[in-house]
Amino acid sequence: MPRYYVNNETTYSGDHIVHVEGCEHMPPKGKCTCLGDYSNCFDAVREAGKLFPRPNGCPHCARLSHVDAD
Numbered sequence: 700m701p702r703y704y705v706n707n708e709t710t711y712s713g714d715h716i717v718h719v720e721g722c723e724h725m726p727p728k729g730k731c732t733c734l735g736d737y738s739n740c741f742d743a744v745r746e747a748g749k750l751f752p753r754p755n756g757c758p759h760c761a762r763l764s765h766v767d768a769d
């Protein structure tokens with residue numbers, strides 16, 4: 700199962716983006732928190748929601764759980 704990370708910092712729209720490990724858009728370790736291994740990005744985003752109020756899937760590596768700000 701892939702390992703997921705959540706960005707500790709928000710995007711301009713206030714989202715904490717969840718990435719699969721190795722995504723080129725993932726922030727450096729130290730600026731993100733490991734969520735653990737999940738079979739799908741929805742579970743990872745749900746886990747991120749326990750840490751941050753507005754988790755969102757990365758539009759590149761977790762596209763299925765990405766919600767557009769608009």
Ligand SMILES: [Zn+2]
Pocket residue numbers: 717718719722723724725757758759760761
């Ligand atoms: Zn990503």
